[in-house]
Amino acid sequence: MSALLEVSGVSVSFDGFRAINNLSFSIGPTELRAIIGPNGAGKTTFMDIVTGKTRPDSGTVTWGEKGISLLKLSEAEIARAGVGRKFQRPTVFEDQTVAENLTLALKSPRGPLAALWFHLTGAGRQRVEELAAKVGLTDHLSRKAGELAHGQKQWLEIAMLLAQEPKLLLVDEPAAGMTLAERELTTAMLVDLAKSHAVVVVEHDMDFVRRLNCRVTVLHEGSVLAEGSLDHVTADPQVIEVYLGRG
Numbered sequence: 395m396s397a398l399l400e401v402s403g404v405s406v407s408f409d410g411f412r413a414i415n416n417l418s419f420s421i422g423p424t425e426l427r428a429i430i431g432p433n434g435a436g437k438t439t440f441m442d443i444v445t446g447k448t449r450p451d452s453g454t455v456t457w458g459e460k461g462i463s464l465l466k467l468s469e470a471e472i473a474r475a476g477v478g479r480k481f482q483r484p485t486v487f488e489d490q491t492v493a494e495n496l497t498l499a500l501k502s503p504r505g506p507l508a509a510l511w512f513h514l515t516g517a518g519r520q521r522v523e524e525l526a527a528k529v530g531l532t533d534h535l536s537r538k539a540g541e542l543a544h545g546q547k548q549w550l551e552i553a554m555l556l557a558q559e560p561k562l563l564l565v566d567e568p569a570a571g572m573t574l575a576e577r578e579l580t581t582a583m584l585v586d587l588a589k590s591h592a593v594v595v596v597e598h599d600m601d602f603v604r605r606l607n608c609r610v611t612v613l614h615e616g617s618v619l620a621e622g623s624l625d626h627v628t629a630d631p632q633v634i635e636v637y638l639g640r641g
């Protein structure tokens with residue numbers, strides 16, 4: 395399986411401090427990956443680089459079968475190429491309904507005629523219903539997003555990301571603030587999404603990572619310290635020393 399995203403030898407410094415240090419990372423087109431690591435390991439900076447928010451000082455970031463360089467694209471172009479990012483705090487429109495939020499997020503077909511056709515045929519409405527079903531919000535379409543529970547808001551935001559038809563989803567600490575039941579549903583959702591997308595989850599909650607049952611990358615001081623199953627990386631003495639042993 396060739397990689398969808400290939401980060402190779404990437405470094406970036408802020409005021410002389412190397413936040414990312416010769417980092418290499420790749421993910422396939424349908425793969426679930428968890429990224430863990432201590433505070434300041436470079437997890438957020440890694441996502442900032444992939445999404446074009448931060449430009450690295452050196453290294454390459456290539457995307458897709460054609461191996462295009464994401465470093466030459468703007469943030470908006472990277473999003474259009476298929477990289478979606480979910481921040482930790484939900485940013486849904488609280489005064490709009492779930493259906494309205496999803497409609498606003500839809501990727502409309504290009505061109506006025508195609509867009510008109512999309513609306514007249516009800517294709518947009520059908521897509522909104524499909525997206526709501528994917529995240530378990532079918533019964534909440536007419537509710538204001540502000541009335542939803544925290545977990546449901548997070549799921550709505552995931553559906554809004556999916557509305558843009560991304561190939562890669564970067565998801566930052568999805569379990570934070572969720573009840574156990576919400577976490578379990580979120581795990582199932584991410585596992586299901588990874589059947590048709592690449593999904594990278596940054597998460598501190600080890601129980602959550604265990605339930606994801608996927609390959610884990612441990613970052614430390616801006617580089618990959620260990621990679622493999624959760625059992626493999628958590629048995630690594632270096633990982634225990636820099637990350638697990640501190641708790």
Ligand SMILES: Nc1ncnc2c1ncn2[C@@H]1O[C@H](COP(=O)(O)OP(=O)(O)OP(=O)(O)O)[C@@H](O)[C@H]1O
Pocket residue numbers: 408409413431432433434435436437438439440
């Ligand atoms: N814009 C910036 N200017 C200066 N230093 C920065 C900047 N962004 C990140 N850093 C530094 O780079 C290092 C990596 O930060 P980053 O936020 O990527 O870590 P992280 O793994 O996401 O940590 P956390 O788990 O706490 O979110 C930290 O030491 C941070 O202080």
